[in-house]
């Protein structure tokens with residue numbers, strides 16, 4: 279357990295932030311069928327050892343209960359005594375924290391993110407051209423072009439991790455799992471939320487644009 283030095287106040291503030299984000303996203307229908315998971319890092323971000331609070335696995339994320347979250351360490355192992363199971367996808371969070379040094383990671387399944395992940399699977403990335411909301415990623419070029427990486431969606435989560443490691447693009451604060459959903463992150467919950475909202479806008483835009491341009 280690597281938890282000693284984190285104050286109760288820090289833990290509580292992370293939990294209340296997560297709880298707020300969870301309720302908001304649930305109100306948008308972003309956790310269908312218990313899908314999705316959220317985490318926020320706590321304590322020292324510079325260290326290779328860290329803890330983060332993450333949603334417990336398989337819960338109805340539209341409800342608020344005392345058993346919604348638990349703390350885990352950088353390897354995804356609970357860093358407190360608990361009977362709760364961390365998200366089945368905790369290892370993906372661990373790898374994103376490790377690689378990016380970010381402070382919060384939000385994952386959701388939506389119809390638009392799943393559709394575009396399949397539409398562009400062959401090129402392994404979703405192209406977006408010149409849409410204003412690209413600026414939400416702090417990319418300010420005129421008519422910016424971005425490619426959002428797509429990785430395989432294996433049932434065995436540890437098998438997904440090497441592809442995340444390989445494909446993660448430091449310019450793009452998100453990665454898509456094929457026919458599954460988007461992981462978005464940021465320095466903190468505010469930034470991760472801004473990024474996630476921008477991704478979802480762009481996915482719907484790209485999908486509709488593709489349909490408009492499709493020859494009959």
Ligand SMILES: CSC[C@@H](O)[C@@H](O)C(=O)COP(=O)(O)O
Nearest residue numbers: 311312313314315335336365366
């Ligand atoms: C119930 S379908 C979704 C899961 O398979 C998974 O992809 C997911 O996002 C939620 O898993 P969880 O273990 O609750 O974090």
Ligand SMILES: [Zn+2]
Nearest residue numbers: 313314458459
């Ligand atoms: Zn998922």
